[in-house]
Amino acid sequence: MIVVENLHKTYSTGLGKKGKKGKGKGDGNHYGNGDGDVKALNGVTFRVNKGEIHGIIGPDGAGKSTLFRILTSLLLPDEGPSKATVAGYDTVKDFRQIRQIIGYMPGRFSLYQDLTVEENLNFFATLFNTTVKENYHVIKDIYGQIEPFKDRRAGALSGGMKQKLALSCALVHRPTVLFLDEPTTGVDPVSRQEFWEILDKLSEQGITILVSTAYMDEANRCTRISLMQGGRFMATDTPKGITESYDELLWSVEGERMPALLAELRVHPSVKTAFAFGDNHHVTVREGISVDALREHLTGKGFNKVRITPIEPTVEDAFMKASMEVLNGNE
Amino acid sequence: MKVLKFLIEKEFKQMFRNPLIANLIVFFPTMVLLVFPWTITFEVNNIRVDVVDHGKGSYARRLTDKVEASPYFILNDTPPDYETAMQAMERGEIDMIVEIPHTFDRDIVKQQSSRVGLAVNSVNGSVGLLGSNYMIQIVNDLSKELANELLHKTSHAKIQALPSLPRLTIEQRYRFNPQMDYKLFMIPGFFVIILTILCGILPALNIVLEKENGTIHQINVTPVQKAWFILAKLIPYWTIGLIAFIIAISVAYLIYGLWPAGSIFTVLFSGIVFIISVSGMGIIISNYSETLQQAAFLVIFFILIIILLSGMFTPISSMPVWAQAIASINPFTYLTSTLRMVYLNGSSLADVSTNLLMLALFSLLLNGWAVLSYKKRG
Numbered sequence: 138m139i140v141v142e143n144l145h146k147t148y149s150t151g152l153g154k155k156g157k158k159g160k161g162k163g164d165g166n167h168y169g170n171g172d173g174d175v176k177a178l179n180g181v182t183f184r185v186n187k188g189e190i191h192g193i194i195g196p197d198g199a200g201k202s203t204l205f206r207i208l209t210s211l212l213l214p215d216e217g218p219s220k221a222t223v224a225g226y227d228t229v230k231d232f233r234q235i236r237q238i239i240g241y242m243p244g245r246f247s248l249y250q251d252l253t254v255e256e257n258l259n260f261f262a263t264l265f266n267t268t269v270k271e272n273y274h275v276i277k278d279i280y281g282q283i284e285p286f287k288d289r290r291a292g293a294l295s296g297g298m299k300q301k302l303a304l305s306c307a308l309v310h311r312p313t314v315l316f317l318d319e320p321t322t323g324v325d326p327v328s329r330q331e332f333w334e335i336l337d338k339l340s341e342q343g344i345t346i347l348v349s350t351a352y353m354d355e356a357n358r359c360t361r362i363s364l365m366q367g368g369r370f371m372a373t374d375t376p377k378g379i380t381e382s383y384d385e386l387l388w389s390v391e392g393e394r395m396p397a398l399l400a401e402l403r404v405h406p407s408v409k410t411a412f413a414f415g416d417n418h419h420v421t422v423r424e425g426i427s428v429d430a431l432r433e434h435l436t437g438k439g440f441n442k443v444r445i446t447p448i449e450p451t452v453e454d455a456f457m458k459a460s461m462e463v464l465n466g467n468e
Numbered sequence: 469m470k471v472l473k474f475l476i477e478k479e480f481k482q483m484f485r486n487p488l489i490a491n492l493i494v495f496f497p498t499m500v501l502l503v504f505p506w507t508i509t510f511e512v513n514n515i516r517v518d519v520v521d522h523g524k525g526s527y528a529r530r531l532t533d534k535v536e537a538s539p540y541f542i543l544n545d546t547p548p549d550y551e552t553a554m555q556a557m558e559r560g561e562i563d564m565i566v567e568i569p570h571t572f573d574r575d576i577v578k579q580q581s582s583r584v585g586l587a588v589n590s591v592n593g594s595v596g597l598l599g600s601n602y603m604i605q606i607v608n609d610l611s612k613e614l615a616n617e618l619l620h621k622t623s624h625a626k627i628q629a630l631p632s633l634p635r636l637t638i639e640q641r642y643r644f645n646p647q648m649d650y651k652l653f654m655i656p657g658f659f660v661i662i663l664t665i666l667c668g669i670l671p672a673l674n675i676v677l678e679k680e681n682g683t684i685h686q687i688n689v690t691p692v693q694k695a696w697f698i699l700a701k702l703i704p705y706w707t708i709g710l711i712a713f714i715i716a717i718s719v720a721y722l723i724y725g726l727w728p729a730g731s732i733f734t735v736l737f738s739g740i741v742f743i744i745s746v747s748g749m750g751i752i753i754s755n756y757s758e759t760l761q762q763a764a765f766l767v768i769f770f771i772l773i774i775i776l777l778s779g780m781f782t783p784i785s786s787m788p789v790w791a792q793a794i795a796s797i798n799p800f801t802y803l804t805s806t807l808r809m810v811y812l813n814g815s816s817l818a819d820v821s822t823n824l825l826m827l828a829l830f831s832l833l834l835n836g837w838a839v840l841s842y843k844k845r846g
Contacts, residue, residue: 247683248684251486264691265690306686
């Protein structure tokens, strides 16, 4: 349903004109190309099949929103031998057809706050030449939850309810492809859970969903995911495939004085990487060192009650590894 | 068409849920017309004068009385010497000093002439110029009176002996605005300001607000045509502009008795053509700004140029050539001139057709530019 090949997008910051002031920002930015322009997308390639939930996992500034805006025909990509189609329609040439068949939910709540819930929904239905009644079955599950508040102004809704309304508005014309740009950012855990349940149902109905998120725990709910950083896709696979292809020795380290412990781990010669993961540290180590040897070493440095356990990698570990590789590759 | 109707409906809903906008339609034209015409006047009144009378003779007294009786002057004080009066002027208490020499009465009787000293604070140029002119008129008046009186006192024979003096008098008649009332002259200009703000600036800010809120992206991913979207933004503001225009015309009639000497339909028709052109200008501003702050700055910049270079306050013919060139591509200029012609001169539709043609041309150019520069994608 979505085919993207070698997509590039460069934003001109206006700083790089004739190399005059380009040095300041362009060189400091790790994905700038030296003359002050920012490369938001740097050769993105992927493919999403019908009915899949494809997650794009990446931190802020990875280029997720830029990708979404190109695919929803709001933004033109750089010219060149690239390709981006949605349901077979080219995002540059066939933008009219694309606008008929997609639903888009931008990262920020952007419905009319001074219109009521029902008015917003009717409004977007009318823009697509349809009615709420005609497509009520599509939005029933979501809209049903906020329908008791249909006369309330959208601006007066809670965060979770706003998301549900925004999703209802994006679905009211029965799109075949749904673009959700960080739909759960700033939403409480219960509402996030409900939201993903709704997405599962939509995908069962055959709607293709492209969703971006900065929450690694949501990655497991996607059919396939792409890890994105610095305008590039570092890996694309099923969540299971991503974690299975993780080939490092991964240990979790817990103990007292966690910040000092992290610093100590990082200088150990057998430790490749060490990152803080909530209440423990995830450490990758070279072959040849044992759990006991590392614990002894730490005890010798004055860290008591250190617990070290080998663990299964998560998507977040895979992400950290991939982004370290990208960084090292750049150097 | 159904989409357009729904888009317009949405705009009206939002408009009336915003109490500020709803009130603006009625109060804005009313307040502008109730307050501003009184403040913007080129007449100079209430000039504060000190008269320093050294001689205190009866003729000097009559001059002082004449100053006091004049509607233009307020007799502030009669200090004993020039220095005291000068200090008062330096403190900003008075605008003008009239100094009457102690030989005033004697000179008039003996030599049939005398001199009066006049010192005017010209920091404010128009007070300086007009004030001294008014004062010269008063002094001339008095000298004419005194000449007549002296003539009566001389014997009949002597008058016969005098060579007959040719006399020229100018009789002034002000056409179209016989009382030279500046209010009547300015009010049509205020109509134009009201229309510019309601139909040019408000829709521009409204569109930029949709950009800031991100709602415009939601519209842009739908199949809605951009012309529909813009039209749906403008039609509500055209409507309220027209309502406000009618309110303004009524207020001008009820408060100032000002009704067009020409046809009211010519007035309304010209207003509509102007509304369309100025709203195009607003859309252009909104297309080139991403935030309300940028739009507000552009609006303030352009509104100053538009109003000052329109001939509303100062005649275009006395501006430098480059300013005249700007004024000639300013829609404001043409409606101000049209409304003044229809209201005061009683011009017909045919008389103002050149102005209307220019306005129609602006409407086409500005709106064409507005639609072309509105981009649904970046």
